[in-house]
Amino acid sequence: MRQRTGILTILTVGLAALFLVLTGQSEAEAGKGNTLTFGVYPYDSPTQVYSSFEPLVASIAKTTGQKVEIVIAPNYMAHIANVSEGRVDLGFMGPSPYIKAQDRFGGVVLLARLVAQGQGNDRLVVIAHRDSGISSLADLKGKTFAFGDHQSYGSHFYPRYLLSRAGVKLKDLKSYDYLGNHSRVVLAVAHRDFNAGGVREDIYERYRDRPIRKVAGPFLMPPHVIVCRKGLPEETRKKIQALLFAPMNPTVLKAIDPLLSGFGPVVDADFAEARMVVDYVEDK
Numbered sequence: 001m002r003q004r005t006g007i008l009t010i011l012t013v014g015l016a017a018l019f020l021v022l023t024g025q026s027e028a029e030a031g032k033g034n035t036l037t038f039g040v041y042p043y044d045s046p047t048q049v050y051s052s053f054e055p056l057v058a059s060i061a062k063t064t065g066q067k068v069e070i071v072i073a074p075n076y077m078a079h080i081a082n083v084s085e086g087r088v089d090l091g092f093m094g095p096s097p098y099i100k101a102q103d104r105f106g107g108v109v110l111l112a113r114l115v116a117q118g119q120g121n122d123r124l125v126v127i128a129h130r131d132s133g134i135s136s137l138a139d140l141k142g143k144t145f146a147f148g149d150h151q152s153y154g155s156h157f158y159p160r161y162l163l164s165r166a167g168v169k170l171k172d173l174k175s176y177d178y179l180g181n182h183s184r185v186v187l188a189v190a191h192r193d194f195n196a197g198g199v200r201e202d203i204y205e206r207y208r209d210r211p212i213r214k215v216a217g218p219f220l221m222p223p224h225v226i227v228c229r230k231g232l233p234e235e236t237r238k239k240i241q242a243l244l245f246a247p248m249n250p251t252v253l254k255a256i257d258p259l260l261s262g263f264g265p266v267v268d269a270d271f272a273e274a275r276m277v278v279d280y281v282e283d284k
Contacts, residue, residue, distance in 0.1 A: 053092065080105060086229040101227075113265070114225070154182065158198065186210065221274075
């Protein structure tokens with residue numbers, strides 16, 4: 001009976017996440033009734049993303065007294081549009097989605113940054129198969145490389161920037177492709193579908209039992225953040241920000257990232273490096 005219950009729970013979470021992926025853009029009508037929407041981009045599988053943010057969303061619901069629904073966008077650009085155009089009330093954003101939303105779309109309001117233990121921000125690693133013989137970024141000339149989503153800082157913009165600075169342009173690679181999220185990059189490298197790829201370190205650590213290893217890094221990245229739409233009522237915004245800055249149940253934090261220690265203040269200037277990296281890559 002215990003095993004059957006576990007299977008049913010997994011199926012329920014998976015179906016819920018899939019429903020939100022398929023209906024996110026049409027159902028994410030911000031401020032509708034007494035329900036808030038929390039948008040997330042698909043940096044991992046829908047089930048994993050949903051599970052990661054469910055405890056935080058429950059805390060926000062308790063604090064605001066409003067129901068909060070998770071909306072997982074089908075891709076990064078859809079998420080950027082959802083948040084910056086006010087289709088969702090709140091959102092989790094990485095560096096490049098944030099600067100695209102702020103600089104090129106309707107804009108968002110920064111609430112808090114995620115603070116990781118020790119290093120403060122998330123970190124990037126470039127990985128290869130354990131038996132590949134690749135030991136540096138320069139070794140990737142003539143090799144294949146897996147990126148995540150086109151709009152991902154950690155699995156596209158920053159890895160491309162690092163490759164270019166190491167003298168490896170896209171034309172120097174044998175081939176490359178965009179696989180959609182960090183986990184797919186890790187698994188593709190582990191299965192030898194690609195020689196190497198760039199991913200967030202916390203996602204690499206989740207797959208340490210696979211035949212993969214670090215080739216370069218870790219490299220510190222600009223912060224991941226919690227944002228809200230510009231028109232969110234000030235009272236609601238202040239309640240959520242107070243929740244984020246207060247000591248939080250470790251279970252809520254570890255669900256998002258095992259290294260997450262809390263949330264802290266953030267300003268737009270924290271993304272100066274991200275803007276430089278994105279501009280550098282898009283100019284190439």
